Amino acid sequence: MVETTGGGPGDGAAEVLDRPLPDGVRRRVVQIVSDGFGGLTVAELPAQLRQYARFAPNRRAKFAGNAMAAALETDALFRQRIGEKLRETQPELTGALDSGAPPPAADPLDVAAAAYVLRPAGWVKLVTAAGEEAQRADAERAGEESRAELERLRAELAAAQEQIRAETERLRTDLDSARKEAESLHRKLRAAVSDVRRGEAALRKVQGELEAVRAEGQAQVSAAESESRRLKSRLGESEAALEATRRAAREGRSVEDMRVRLLLDTVLDAAQGLRRELALPPVSVRPAETVDAVEPGRMTPKDIAARALSEHDPAILDQLLALPQAHLVVDGYNVTKTGYPQMPLEKQRLRLLGQLAQLAAQSGAEVTCVFDGAELAAPVLLAPPRGVRVLFSKPGVTADELIRQLVRAEPPGRPVIVVSTDREVADGVARAGARPVASVVLLKRFARG
16 A cells, blocks of 8 residues: 655645636546445544445545535545555556656546646646646537537528528418409409498488388387276276275275174073072063152162272173173283282283183183283294183384274174273274273282182
8 A cells, every 4th residue: 555645745746727627527536435435434524524424435436526626625534545546546656656657648637637636746737737738629519519510500590591581482472462452352343332331321211111011110119008007097996995895895895894793692592691680570570660750769870870880890890891802902011010010021921811711711701811012022922821812002002002993893882891091092993882991990800819
């Protein structure tokens, strides 16, 4: 193993390269280091290169090139070991460098790279000369390529010029042909424009006549449609009036028949009730007996008045409900808010309807309970108890108005009892022929059971 390379004072160890290593020489140096890398142990490698010990030569040259070049420059021992591997693989080239006469046929880049690694005397000149030779070679190669490219471009330019001349001649020919064709088309166009103008004039005349006919027809159609709409409107009004008349007649007959029948039942029940109550023999009253007077031993009107019931006595409600065909109409919220206002509305309704059901079963009277629909946030799901009709007023209609409608719907003469503390309701139903009763009377009646 040679140990004298790059170590003695007379060799090239003291020489320094005063310029960057040419790229071609550097690539060859990296390749030499990568090839010699595998013949060294991990311990013989610099610390910064040990991580690449297991890499393949190509991968080492790719990923560790800069690190290997730096280690070769700074680590003399590593450079010496790489030089020994180079001597083993290329003995002729290294021997010629040691003798100071590189082989003339060798690649200047290989010579410079080997000299950079081995560092013989005069290696800087070899590296510099190789770089200059490489630059000259690159310049000559670039000049050859430039001349070849120039010749190619000249040939392409000549071909393009020839093609342009041919294309120009063709375009001139086409232009002359197009000019002649355009002149012919202009003549034809002027003739066609003249024909079109004459046709447009004739068309305008026909359109004017058509518009006149169309306007006349449209006027006639409009008049006919107007007359038809008028007749249809009159027909619809007549049919609506006829249907309204028929409906009114049917409903009038139906309502009047119902009112008369209900009044007749009331009169008959009243007569039968009086007959049972009085248990009188056949009528034998004389006119003189109808005169109001006090006979000896009879009660005076003052005595009779003293026996009358109080307006707030629940017994008066029992007497009214005992009348034939009696109809009890209850102002629901007026009663519940008088008797138990602290309860929620739902529980108020349920309690009142339960008590009314018991009263209807005891008295046999028709019972209708009216609630104000304005108090509701949503429709009420309610199953009315047996014997009690439950009604809610519609939006915009109060319970008071609904009660007055119920009273007006009854025939005159039927006993209708309205339970409400509202003075306006009481006065209104009284004028319509009903008997108003205060809510407290009904509540006392409920309390009595």
